[in-house]
Amino acid sequence: MNQIATAVTKTTLTEALESQLGDPKNPENPLSFAYSRKIDETEQFPEEAIRWLYDSQLARHYVPEEFGGSFRSFSELGEVIRVLSRRDASSAVTFSTLFWSFLTWTGGTDAQKRWLADYMMKRHGAMCLAYSERDHGADLAASDTVARRTADGFEITGEKWPINRATVGGLCFVLATTDPSAGPRGLSLFMLDKSKLDPKRYSNFPKILTHGMRGSDISGIKFEHCPVPAQSLLGGEGDGLQLALRGFQITRALCAAISLGAGDTALRTTLSFALNRKLYDELVIDLPHAAGVLSDAFLDLLICDCVTNAGLRSFHVVPEQSSLWASIVKYFVPTTIETMIQNLSVVLGARYYMREEHEFGTFQRVLRDAAVVSLFDGSTVVNLHALMLQFRHLARRRGVRGDQGLRLGQIFDVNKTVPAWNGRRLSLVSTQANDALEGVEYSLEHLKSTRAESTADPAEIDRILAFGKKLMLEIQVHNGKFVESEFEHGHLQSAAMFRAAQRYCALHAAASCLHTWIWNRTNNSSFFARGAWLVPALARIFDKHLGIHQDDVIDASQPDLLQELRKLHRDNRMFSVSAAALGSN
């Protein structure tokens, strides 16, 4: 484990973890596909996997270095989650409730932080996030759970449901109303150690039978006049909603790593099938339709990788903008990957529907497990809503600070170390315009002036510059619509606003791909650096998400993409920008 704890780069960390976990196709390995099938079929909590992860000290990745852990950056933590999720998304989600600890790293006292670090790393403690209520769903402010002040603390009454790890976990972050007349300032957040509560004053609801993540403990918790100590309050009384919204920014972006891992496995298992199965005297991969689906899926994964990694780095570089980046990542990545997996199912034919046979029936399990990501921690609708409220304000802030260029390299250049994270700098809404969108012109100018440094073909650079201009035009069209619009508020937004928010996320995704290539293209001579994937990726976003058809570009790029996809598969490397080596034993 020392090797992992001291890993210098993100790729080193990924490869060290991969090497430790081995090939998931080997049933002897922890979190293997065979194990994943077992917990899914038996709907048993993944106890052995979780124990192995704690015993291997992986909880350290969720604890900041100053409290004895090894957390340094969200992009590293995202890699840990992706590596786990690629094996078993259910175990990854179950273990990764540890990311709720960022509520305490953000709003807790030093004593609370030290206690939590010890609880997670030495006592192998786990936690749940008890926000949702049966009657109120995502409407946190409508909480019926009440925390009433007492002489020596609070007394909590209410029900939280459905909650992941409400039963099998010792710690509970509970959002409760402390002042019913204070509106958004009436909510407070508590970090409750269940072992210190009166067992007669709280109880759990039974495990809920679910479509995917069938081994997970998705249940609920009920408090009945349950006394809790004053020290369990996180932040001040009335700070709950503010802290909850900040915490969501972090966890929403990290959720995308679960999708990336699931997407990698869905594509890998489908590709294994397509490379071996013969139909009409041809291998499936050589059938034009299947080849198109596979290369599209590869593009989707590269696009989502660029979006996620930039989003995770944004917390360190532009926390003032994280409310945007987090919502964009949480909307775009899970929905794109869920659709990608569904698209792949046609390549597998009947085997997509089988809970056994090809590679332990992994595909259908991934399809079901990954479907939860766009739902939890703020659903697609919640994230799009959070974005659309900011459109007018963002369009008006365009160009208010023209120094995006200075920050772009730090957000997108993966070899640049990010500044230490400071949770208190996360803004509830963006106080700056979106650097990814505002910075397209700067990055294109940077590319023009440094084009000699690139390993890409000059004609490819011209194509990229031309597509970059198209992207700038689309961004201008979006901003133009909102700069003179009316102030938007409330939850009754039009369907047209939701479509505008979806397009906004697609523009951000395209910009993220462009910046990622421009700021990393000189790092090596890889497939990524040659840049031939970039215009097809931008074309795929325009085609699928903006309704601007790009058949010629996409069709022409297919042979090159398939060649690289086959190479990554043969060499056992991740379908990602870094193409990290995967566990092989």
Added chain:
Amino acid sequence: MSKAKDLNEMKDWLIKRISTSLKVKNGMDPDAPFSKYGLQSIDAVILAMEIEEEVGVELPPTLLWEYNTVNECASYLVKIGSDIAA
């Protein structure tokens, strides 16, 4: 805002400003919480930022959470204005 306003001027200004943004048709009750007029949490932070630009004084982003009626908010803004005038 060109000069510090007194409490009544501030209340009138806020009612006009907020009712325009929220499209309130039948007048605002100065003692009713903003949520009564459809203002939630994130949109309240954005409106506070817009108000900040107009009054030219730095305001907490959660202004409309902390002072969640016209009367409370006007009193706070007058107090801040007075502090600056002094």
